Amino acid sequence: MRFTRTKALVAAAGLALSLAACGDAGEDSEGVDVQAEEVEEGKFEEGSRMAELAEAGEITIGVKYDQPGLGFKDASADVPSGFDVEIAKLLVADLGIDPSSDAVTWEETISDNREPYLEAGRVDLVLASYSITDERRQIVGQTGPYLVTGQQVLVSADSDITGIEDLKGEEVCSASGSTSLENVEAAGAIGAPADTYSQCAEDVLNGSVEAMSTDGSILLGLAAQNEGELKVVGEEFSEENIGVGYSLEYPEMCEWINGVLEESFENGDWAAAFEATLGGDDVETPEPPTLDECA
Amino acid sequence: MDAVLDNLDAVVRAFTYTLLLFVISGVLSLVLGTLLAALRVGPISVLRLAAATYVTIVRNTPLLIVLIFFRIAAPKIGLNFNFVDVQFGDIRLNNLFTACVVGLTVYTAAFVCEAIRSGINAVQLGQAEAARAIGLPFAGVMREVVLPQAFRASVPPLASVQIALLKNTTVAGALGVFEAFARMRSLNNDYATQRIEIFLVFAFVFVVLVEVLSFIANRLERRWRIA
Numbered sequence: 001m002r003f004t005r006t007k008a009l010v011a012a013a014g015l016a017l018s019l020a021a022c023g024d025a026g027e028d029s030e031g032v033d034v035q036a037e038e039v040e041e042g043k044f045e046e047g048s049r050m051a052e053l054a055e056a057g058e059i060t061i062g063v064k065y066d067q068p069g070l071g072f073k074d075a076s077a078d079v080p081s082g083f084d085v086e087i088a089k090l091l092v093a094d095l096g097i098d099p100s101s102d103a104v105t106w107e108e109t110i111s112d113n114r115e116p117y118l119e120a121g122r123v124d125l126v127l128a129s130y131s132i133t134d135e136r137r138q139i140v141g142q143t144g145p146y147l148v149t150g151q152q153v154l155v156s157a158d159s160d161i162t163g164i165e166d167l168k169g170e171e172v173c174s175a176s177g178s179t180s181l182e183n184v185e186a187a188g189a190i191g192a193p194a195d196t197y198s199q200c201a202e203d204v205l206n207g208s209v210e211a212m213s214t215d216g217s218i219l220l221g222l223a224a225q226n227e228g229e230l231k232v233v234g235e236e237f238s239e240e241n242i243g244v245g246y247s248l249e250y251p252e253m254c255e256w257i258n259g260v261l262e263e264s265f266e267n268g269d270w271a272a273a274f275e276a277t278l279g280g281d282d283v284e285t286p287e288p289p290t291l292d293e294c295a
Numbered sequence: 296m297d298a299v300l301d302n303l304d305a306v307v308r309a310f311t312y313t314l315l316l317f318v319i320s321g322v323l324s325l326v327l328g329t330l331l332a333a334l335r336v337g338p339i340s341v342l343r344l345a346a347a348t349y350v351t352i353v354r355n356t357p358l359l360i361v362l363i364f365f366r367i368a369a370p371k372i373g374l375n376f377n378f379v380d381v382q383f384g385d386i387r388l389n390n391l392f393t394a395c396v397v398g399l400t401v402y403t404a405a406f407v408c409e410a411i412r413s414g415i416n417a418v419q420l421g422q423a424e425a426a427r428a429i430g431l432p433f434a435g436v437m438r439e440v441v442l443p444q445a446f447r448a449s450v451p452p453l454a455s456v457q458i459a460l461l462k463n464t465t466v467a468g469a470l471g472v473f474e475a476f477a478r479m480r481s482l483n484n485d486y487a488t489q490r491i492e493i494f495l496v497f498a499f500v501f502v503v504l505v506e507v508l509s510f511i512a513n514r515l516e517r518r519w520r521i522a
Contacts, residue, residue: 133487135488193469193471193472193481203471207377
């Protein structure tokens with residue numbers, strides 16, 4: 001008994017260390033260095049939200065902290081990193097605010113509180129792997145998409161599972177309250193909710209669950225963190241349009257966001273942001289998506 | 296409301312998991328807690344110390360940490376529950392469910408032990424002495440004389456412990472069991488416009504469940520009132 005207890009303590013300590021080590025993905029890339037643009041007089045319409053923000057020189061942005069490659073912040077980092085963050089930087093820079101300064105507050109928004117934070121004005125924009133849905137558009141503004149991604153499956157390296165269809169009736173882990181979890185259930189697997197994606201990866205590693213599933217981009221980040229132990233398999237079995245969230249009180253933001261996104265598609269900023277975060281040696285940079293019309 | 300009604304089967308399934316977590320952990324924690332209480336008041340000092348140590352350690356550890364230990368740390372040292380896989384229709388009791396039950400049981404047993412010990416302390420010393428005097432061994436003293444009276448006095452604190460357990464099951468929702476709390480989050484994600492109603496429905500069901508427990512405890516108290 002004593003022996004197992006010691007082993008258990010060692011395991012617990014090892015667990016703490018391994019969880020702490022989950023922060024490698026964000027460190028090797030600082031992202032792209034984005035400079036604030038000069039805002040000329042009359043760039044934004046008088047009284048518009050953009051003019052207010054540019055005037056105040058401060059902005060609060062909601063991002064994810066637990067999705068390597070999209071929005072990720074480990075305990076030692078000052079600011080989050082990832083593709084969502086890079087796109088946010090472009091928007092911030094367009095307002096004439098320096099994205100790397102303290103004028104930008106990065107607020108963690110988990111799946112559950114993205115709409116309430118926007119409604120309450122706690123954040124000005126949300127870029128937190130925020131899927132565009134009609135239901136959400138009734139209470140918050142969403143525009144984009146700036147990324148189209150689909151769900152895949154992450155399994156241990158020695159597994160012979162080839163995709164979601166092999167997982168009918170098996171437990172598949174995904175973040176609690178996420179669209180990914182719904183899709184897993186819809187595909188006939190048993191959803192196993194977890195608090196964070198790193199916890200899911202841990203479960204796959206120690207064999208508690210067969211597989212985990214969410215957007216392919218996130219899985220690639222996790223597989224890169226655990227090279228040789230985890231692999232991404234299968235075709236994409238869902239389509240998520242990742243967009244920018246803003247408050248319905250300021251409908252004028254839609255045109256502005258689309259304008260900035262369109263510009264980044266054309267001048268290569270979007271591709272550069274992708275390569276610095278989600279891209280890699282064996283990942284092809286996709287074509288930029290087509291933007292939705294503003295209502 | 297539509298959100299809940301349209302997904303009624305999923306909601307019912309979620310509360311089934313909640314109740315299964317509660318009932319199984321509840322029964323097991325009562326058994327384990329009673330055993331611990333008996334050890335803590337027993338004559339063998341080494342067992343007294345062991346039980347006291349267990350209670351002290353577990354009671355001072357947050358529930359989430361206990362559960363994470365059984366869910367994430369234990370499999371790393373080969374302690375897993377993969378042999379468990381029971382299925383009734385849509386309800387599947389798997390290794391994750393079992394780990395959560397074990398965690399909840401281990402945690403709640405410490406509180407049950409203390410609740411019962413408070414009941415034992417409420418039994419007059421003369422009762423135990425008299426039982427010893429007629430030649431009953433320790434087990435007999437406990438079984439025939441002390442524990443029956445102790446349980447009566449323990450009903451109110453035990454009810455509190457079990458109500459806390461019912462609400463603690465929600466922690467399992469973040470650790471792989473699709474119980475009520477996890478289902479609520481899923482529905483919030485799908486029906487962003489109906490968050491308030493969804494929350495109120497789930498909160499109301501929990502209130503009803505706790506009220507039922509309180510009612511049962513109340514009845515037991517009255518029935519077993521020492522004349």
